[in-house]
Amino acid sequence: MSQQHFIPSLLVTEVFFPLKDEKGFAAGIVEKFGEEGFYRSFEIGAGYDKEDRKRILEAKEKHNLFISQWLTYLTYEKNLDVSSVDTKLRLDTVREIKHSLYLAAEAGVSNVSFVPGPDPGVNLRDQAIEGFYESICEICEEALTYNMTVTIEALDREVHKKRVLGPTVEAVKLINRVREKYQNFGFAFDTAHAALNGEDVFKSLALSKDVIRQLHFANVVLSPKSELYGDNHMPIGEPGFLNVETMRNILQKVEELGIQTEQGLPVAVEVQGKDKINYLANEESIRASLKSALNLIETK
Numbered sequence: 630m631s632q633q634h635f636i637p638s639l640l641v642t643e644v645f646f647p648l649k650d651e652k653g654f655a656a657g658i659v660e661k662f663g664e665e666g667f668y669r670s671f672e673i674g675a676g677y678d679k680e681d682r683k684r685i686l687e688a689k690e691k692h693n694l695f696i697s698q699w700l701t702y703l704t705y706e707k708n709l710d711v712s713s714v715d716t717k718l719r720l721d722t723v724r725e726i727k728h729s730l731y732l733a734a735e736a737g738v739s740n741v742s743f744v745p746g747p748d749p750g751v752n753l754r755d756q757a758i759e760g761f762y763e764s765i766c767e768i769c770e771e772a773l774t775y776n777m778t779v780t781i782e783a784l785d786r787e788v789h790k791k792r793v794l795g796p797t798v799e800a801v802k803l804i805n806r807v808r809e810k811y812q813n814f815g816f817a818f819d820t821a822h823a824a825l826n827g828e829d830v831f832k833s834l835a836l837s838k839d840v841i842r843q844l845h846f847a848n849v850v851l852s853p854k855s856e857l858y859g860d861n862h863m864p865i866g867e868p869g870f871l872n873v874e875t876m877r878n879i880l881q882k883v884e885e886l887g888i889q890t891e892q893g894l895p896v897a898v899e900v901q902g903k904d905k906i907n908y909l910a911n912e913e914s915i916r917a918s919l920k921s922a923l924n925l926i927e928t929k
Contacts, residue, residue, distance in 0.1 A: 633893070634883075634884060634889075634890055634893060634894060635880065635883075636669045636670045636695065636893045636894060636896065637667055637896060637923075638669075638670035638671065638672055638695075638896055639668040639670070639912070640672045640845070641658050641659070641672060641673050641674070642655075642672070644902050644915060645902050645908050645911070646901045647904070647908065648902075648905060649674055652681070653680075653681060653684075655674065655677060655681065655685070656677070656681040656685050657684075659671050659673070659685050659694070659696075662912075663688045663689075663691070664688075664692065666692075667916065669695060670696075670697065670897075671685075671694060671695070671696055671697070672697045672699055672742075673685065673697070673698050673699070673736070674699055674700075674701075674702055674703070675699075675700055675702070675732070675733070677736060679735070682732065682735040682736040685736040685737055686736055686737035689737035690737065695739055695740075696736065696737045696738045696739055697738065697739065697741070697742060697895065698736070698738045698740070698741050698742065699743070700729065700742065701742075701743060701744055703725070703729065704722065704725075704726075704744075704746075709722035709725055710746035710747070711743060711746055711764045711768075712745045712746040712757045712764065713757070713760065714760060716760070719764060722764070723768060726741075727768060730775055730777065734775040734777070738777065740777060740779070740780060740843075741777055741779055742843070744781065744782050744792065745794040746792065746793060747791060747792060748793045748795070749793065754793060757793045758793060758803065761794065761803070762806060762807065765779070765803075766810060766811060769807065769811035769813055769814050772813060773811075778813045778815065778842065779811075779813060779814050780815045780816060781794070781817065782816075782817045782818075783795055783797060783799070783819075784819075785822055785825035785860060786826065788858070788859060789825065789858075789859035790822075795822075795826050796826050797823055797828055797833040797836055797837055800816060801816070801836055801840060804816050804837075804840045815841065815842030815843075816840040816841050816842060817842065817843040817845065818834065818837060818841045818843065818844050818845070819845040819847050820844075820846055820847050820848075820871060821845075821847035821849040821871075821899070822847070822860065824851060824870060825859075825860060831878075831879070831882050835882075835886060838886040838887070838888050841883075841889065841894070842894075842895075843896075843897070844883065844894055844897070845899045846871060846876055846896070846918075846919070846922075847862060847871070847898075847899040848863050848866070848869035848870065848871035848900070849861070849870065849871070850863070850870075851869075861901075862899055862900055862901035863901075864914065865898065865915070865918045873921045876921075877921075877922045877926055880896070880922055881926060898915035898918055898919050
């Protein structure tokens with residue numbers, strides 16, 4: 630097995646959550662860890678000023694990094710919904726995302742990612758998914774202008790986030806439909822979301838192997854009786870289902886399935902930071918987990 634298949638990725642907005650919006654912080658993180666060399670991919674947010682965008686771009690070019698941008702908090706903060714059955718709101722969201730791509734390009738972003746909106750219920754679900762499809766196509770078209778790819782996550786539908794696109798089988802169907810027109814579109818696979826949808830993570834990887842472009846290791850407690858039940862971006866290990874050995878097994882499955890073998894697959898550990906003072910401790914912990922899983926792959 631070779632670690633070259635996997636591109637260690639740092640999910641800046643989650644790992645350093647309390648500091649994610651501070652001026653210069655994300656740029657500084659990309660500079661610092663890009664220089665260190667373990668992470669070759671960085672997943673950032675939006676809303677950075679011109680100076681910070683320039684710093685991120687320069688770090689990318691200096692260290693040959695892959696920069697992906699998550700628009701999750703942009704849509705949350707502005708009450709946007711890319712799959713809304715309210716056509717005006719949906720189109721306003723698409724317009725906002727398309728506008729953000731110009732600024733993303735200034736930061737050297739190669740991929741933009743976002744999530745579906747809330748599930749409107751079974752009676753309106755098909756309408757919402759159809760609107761989501763139309764939104765994605767329009768965003769993919771605009772992304773081509775900047776030579777960018779686009780990815781989406783499917784979240785849970787019943788447990789916590791309750792989004793319109795949940796089960797992997799439905800996500801793959803939608804993604805393949807978009808890819809009939811736009812090959813610059815793919816799937817960001819999240820282990821927590823698949824697990825919360827009651828899926829076997831390994832079977833879901835196999836189901837979505839042809840469209841996966843990013844992988845997030847995220848841990849969840851699967852017992853509905855637990856107060857920790859839900860998509861809480863918790864640390865790796867007990868009482869959640871995801872530990873280093875499971876991470877290793879997932880990476881092994883990705884290898885077997887040949888997911889992104891030629892291009893390389895960005896792999897991030899999604900644990901939300903809580904400490905604004907000792908903020909580097911969370912990164913040290915997730916790096917240790919990811920390194921251990923990768924080393925197990927190498928020695929298996």
